Amino acid sequence: MSALLRYSVKRVLIGIPVILLVSLFIFLLMWMLPGDPLELMLLGERVTPERMKELKKSWGLDQPVYIQYFYWLSHVIMGDFGYSIVTRLPVSQLIWSRLPYTIQLTFTALVLSYVFGIPIGVVAALKRGTIIDNIIIGAATFFYSMPTYWLGLILMLTFGLYLKWFPISGATSLESMVLPLLTLTLPYVAMSARIVRTEMLEVLTEDYVRTAWAKGLPSRRVILRHALRNALIPLTVMFFLYLPWIIGGAVIVETVFAWPGMGTLLYKSILKQDYPVVQAIVLVITILTVVCNILGDIVSALLDPRIRVEKGA
Amino acid sequence: MKSKTLTLRIKKSLALIKSREALTKVQAIIIALIIIVAAGVGITVYYFFLPSPAEYKKRLVIATALEPAGLDIQQISWSTVVQDLIFQPFMNFNESMGMVPDLATNVVMEGNNITIYLPTDAKFSNGDPITAQIVRDSIERYRQLSPYGSDYEAVIDYEIIDSHTLKIICKVPPVYIWYNDIPVVYGAVVNTNVASAVGDAAFNQNPIGSGPYKVKEWVQGSYVLLERNDFYKTNLPFVVNKGPNPYIDEVMIRFIPEDLTRISELKAGTVDIALDVPTDAVAELKTNPDVRLYESITPGIHWIMINVRRPPLDDVRVRRALNYAINRDEIKTALEDTVLPCYSYMSPSMLAYNASVEEYASQIYAYNVEIAKNLLKEAGWVDTDGDGIVDKDGQQLRLELLIPNDAPKFKRIGPLLQAKLASIGISVDYKEFAYSYIRAKCREWEFDLAGWFYSWFDPAGILPYRLHSTLGNFTYSNPEVDRLFDIDRSTALSPTERIALYTKLQNILLEDAPWVPLYIDISYIAVRNEVEGLKIMPPAATLFIQDVKIKVVKGG
Numbered sequence: 001m002s003a004l005l006r007y008s009v010k011r012v013l014i015g016i017p018v019i020l021l022v023s024l025f026i027f028l029l030m031w032m033l034p035g036d037p038l039e040l041m042l043l044g045e046r047v048t049p050e051r052m053k054e055l056k057k058s059w060g061l062d063q064p065v066y067i068q069y070f071y072w073l074s075h076v077i078m079g080d081f082g083y084s085i086v087t088r089l090p091v092s093q094l095i096w097s098r099l100p101y102t103i104q105l106t107f108t109a110l111v112l113s114y115v116f117g118i119p120i121g122v123v124a125a126l127k128r129g130t131i132i133d134n135i136i137i138g139a140a141t142f143f144y145s146m147p148t149y150w151l152g153l154i155l156m157l158t159f160g161l162y163l164k165w166f167p168i169s170g171a172t173s174l175e176s177m178v179l180p181l182l183t184l185t186l187p188y189v190a191m192s193a194r195i196v197r198t199e200m201l202e203v204l205t206e207d208y209v210r211t212a213w214a215k216g217l218p219s220r221r222v223i224l225r226h227a228l229r230n231a232l233i234p235l236t237v238m239f240f241l242y243l244p245w246i247i248g249g250a251v252i253v254e255t256v257f258a259w260p261g262m263g264t265l266l267y268k269s270i271l272k273q274d275y276p277v278v279q280a281i282v283l284v285i286t287i288l289t290v291v292c293n294i295l296g297d298i299v300s301a302l303l304d305p306r307i308r309v310e311k312g313a
Numbered sequence: 314m315k316s317k318t319l320t321l322r323i324k325k326s327l328a329l330i331k332s333r334e335a336l337t338k339v340q341a342i343i344i345a346l347i348i349i350v351a352a353g354v355g356i357t358v359y360y361f362f363l364p365s366p367a368e369y370k371k372r373l374v375i376a377t378a379l380e381p382a383g384l385d386i387q388q389i390s391w392s393t394v395v396q397d398l399i400f401q402p403f404m405n406f407n408e409s410m411g412m413v414p415d416l417a418t419n420v421v422m423e424g425n426n427i428t429i430y431l432p433t434d435a436k437f438s439n440g441d442p443i444t445a446q447i448v449r450d451s452i453e454r455y456r457q458l459s460p461y462g463s464d465y466e467a468v469i470d471y472e473i474i475d476s477h478t479l480k481i482i483c484k485v486p487p488v489y490i491w492y493n494d495i496p497v498v499y500g501a502v503v504n505t506n507v508a509s510a511v512g513d514a515a516f517n518q519n520p521i522g523s524g525p526y527k528v529k530e531w532v533q534g535s536y537v538l539l540e541r542n543d544f545y546k547t548n549l550p551f552v553v554n555k556g557p558n559p560y561i562d563e564v565m566i567r568f569i570p571e572d573l574t575r576i577s578e579l580k581a582g583t584v585d586i587a588l589d590v591p592t593d594a595v596a597e598l599k600t601n602p603d604v605r606l607y608e609s610i611t612p613g614i615h616w617i618m619i620n621v622r623r624p625p626l627d628d629v630r631v632r633r634a635l636n637y638a639i640n641r642d643e644i645k646t647a648l649e650d651t652v653l654p655c656y657s658y659m660s661p662s663m664l665a666y667n668a669s670v671e672e673y674a675s676q677i678y679a680y681n682v683e684i685a686k687n688l689l690k691e692a693g694w695v696d697t698d699g700d701g702i703v704d705k706d707g708q709q710l711r712l713e714l715l716i717p718n719d720a721p722k723f724k725r726i727g728p729l730l731q732a733k734l735a736s737i738g739i740s741v742d743y744k745e746f747a748y749s750y751i752r753a754k755c756r757e758w759e760f761d762l763a764g765w766f767y768s769w770f771d772p773a774g775i776l777p778y779r780l781h782s783t784l785g786n787f788t789y790s791n792p793e794v795d796r797l798f799d800i801d802r803s804t805a806l807s808p809t810e811r812i813a814l815y816t817k818l819q820n821i822l823l824e825d826a827p828w829v830p831l832y833i834d835i836s837y838i839a840v841r842n843e844v845e846g847l848k849i850m851p852p853a854a855t856l857f858i859q860d861v862k863i864k865v866v867k868g869g
Contacts, residue, residue, distance in 0.1 A: 051463055086382045088514060097533050153573060161577045168581055169574045170567060171535050258569040260534025268380075268534075271719075273749070 015290035022286040081280040102261035109184035117192025125200035140190035152183040152256040169258040180257040199231035240296035244288040370863040371562040378589040380568040383517035400501035400522035414548040431477040436544035438527035445479035450505040486805040493774040539564040552859040560862040590837035609854035612662035613768035617829040630692040632826035637685035652832035662852040665811040685737040703738035712761040717748035770852035789827035
């Protein structure tokens with residue numbers, strides 16, 4: 001365990017410069033983007049060049065880029081993400097107002113993709129080569145390959161506009177979550193099912209599973225306790241790798257369904273060159289990615305002693 | 314005597330009920346069935362056949378593509394329908410773009426002063442009285458806070474004549490304020506006492522104005538919910554209901570950026586009014602029996618700005634050649650008739666517009682490739698080597714054309730513009746960028762040709778910021794043009810005099826050709842048929858919902 005701890009501490013220490021480098025990269029990238037946030041904000045301008053200069057100065061946009069970066073970084077370390085250039089609201093307030101919507105949508109989609117994907121994958125593996133397997137694999141390939149934008153529009157037009165079963169867009173009721181959730185979940189159910197199927201097929205040929213069958217254990221016990229338990233290790237690790245995606249949101253789905261989550265906030269902020277908001281969101285995603293990668297490693301080591309031994313060595 | 318009769322009648326009724334107990338079960342079932350069937354028939358007839366007293370929806374739902382950056386009109390640079398409903402200008406525009414009183418009972422411009430007469434019972438949506446003092450404070454806050462604060466740079470003092478009459482004293486005739494602030498939502502009064510108490514950031518989330526509705530909830534990225542302002546009063550002559558609309562308790566403004574989603578919501582009936590109708594949806598909505606489509610000519614034009622300082626564009630003949638090379642009718646066709654061809658510098662939805670200038674411009678710059686080629690030839694640009702590109706002193710005529718990729722119509726016609734310029738022998742390096750980038754490049758004079766557009770109804774409030782040598786120096790400079798702009802911004806001209814001034818000014822511009830005017834956009838608002846009493850007014854297609862009722866469609 002101490003080897004695992006040493007390994008984890010090492011990963012955390014490596015993670016800090018990674019986070020700093022990514023933040024610098026994003027800052028420079030935003031700065032290099034063609035355009036000017038003030039010009040974007042003043043599209044309806046009746047503004048003199050002098051007034052433009054005054055506004056630029058008052059918002060600190062006249063400073064050299066490295067000063068802007070260090071000013072921003074020093075505040076972030078103190079927990080202050082600053083203010084949005086566009087809305088003049090605290091960035092943390094903007095993020096907190098959007099985060100619940102995104103978590104509601106993406107976390108539910110992730111959980112549902114596991115809830116449905118695992119049994120479907122197990123069935124496909126157990127019925128390998130049969131028509132059931134072919135149907136599952138066909139459907140999984142279909143939903144996984146389908147562009148999210150197209151799937152979203154088809155679901156919206158079918159169940160929203162023509163059948164009128166669910167609200168077309170917005171986040172005004174629980175029902176309005178159904179279509180965006182379905183759009184997000186279907187491809188991930190497909191992906192989870194495919195992973196589980198592949199892993200199960202591999203595990204089912206392992207010696208210990210054959211031994212379990214030979215010992216005359218009940219099928220349910222062999223499949224659930226011996227085969228599935230080991231087949232789920234990659235999926236469990238993937239869960240942690242998905243967590244940053246949960247925060248980042250699903251830009252396309254949120255845009256199509258006018259869902260007020262982090263994805264649309266990030267998208268709009270990039271379009272409007274709202275540097276503080278983009279930087280804050282990207283930083284949060286970066287930190288989460290680093291942390292979740294470490295967690296993924298730790299969990300996989302805990303679940304699979306072989307990994308622990310290799311890493312400890 | 315009366316009580317005895319009553320007792321007798323009750324006894325008789327009881328006896329009758331007891332006798333009914335003798336009914337068989339079959340009879341009871343038949344009676345019950347008859348009652349159920351009758352009730353069913355009754356309900357069906359009631360709902361589907363009989364005329365009934367009208368029922369109205371209490372909530373109006375409007376869908377728009379753009380979410381405002383903030384709600385306080387003094388802290389934003391781009392107003393939306395949300396601000397139109399929260400705030401109330403002192404005056405407003407009627408159908409013929411005449412100025413009529415709105416919040417104020419009257420506003421008078423005399424000499425260097427503007428006097429605002431407020432109703433004695435005018436109140437903000439929180440019930441606070443609107444006084445001359447608070448109007449003064451509101452203007453001062455606007456000067457400090459708004460990107461357009463310089464609108465009031467001519468103001469030198471105020472005189473509070475009485476608690477409901479404010480005189481604004483200026484150093485020159487305040488014509489600029491008169492046209493650009495008094496009749497628009499930017500100039501509306503805000504409750505500065507509340508703003509000071511809660512701070513500007515909080516006020517930007519929940520501002521207090523005197524418009525017909527007030528903020529109830531803002532779920533960012535999703536919607537703004539407004540509720541009726543029960544203190545609302547207006548002097549607008551074109552609305553019947555001068556107070557709070559009794560039919561509409563709430564207005565929900567939903568922000569749906571995706572065009573297809575927004576239009577689908579309208580078609581499904583979950584949205585009553587859809588703004589920002591995309592070009593692709595216009596033809597379909599025109600034939601949709603459930604929807605009315607309002608057309609509105611926008612108060613501005615789309616054009617190509619020319620860097621008049623960079624050779625060979627410093628030669629007026631080359632600039633005129635560009636004007637001849639563009640076929641505006643083809644642009645109109647390419648944009649599915651959702652624009653008007655434009656040859657001059659103003660739109661019919663602007664003040665001081667003169668249709669004869671546009672007519673004259675359309676004649677002198679009618680599409681003509683031969684004239685364009687001859688002008689280039691006069692300027693020394695001829696295709697000597699037969700490669701299709703004109704050249705001079707061994708240099709080919711190559712120009713960079715910057716087109717905004719975030720303006721869908723402009724983007725669509727970009728390749729057409731490139732082809733048209735190629736047809737007169739100009740090699741165009743076509744590039745698409747964000748509009749903000751193009752504007753920034755033009756501000757630094759780093760461009761040849763750039764796609765631009767503006768939207769503002771008063772020429773004095775927008776054209777100088779593009780064509781005046783100090784107010785908005787984008788390479789073009791002409792002292793006579795500057796002088797005419799300065800006259801209009803500081804002299805109280807009559808409407809006829811203003812038309813004459815802008816006619817003269819545009820004639821100079823047509824001679825100098827610093828721009829290639831292209832088209833005037835038509836904006837569309839789609840409204841479901843259930844919505845009654847809606848008024849949409851120029852110049853910016855402002856919605857007036859004071860008389861709106863939304864019928865509930867039975868059986869729908």
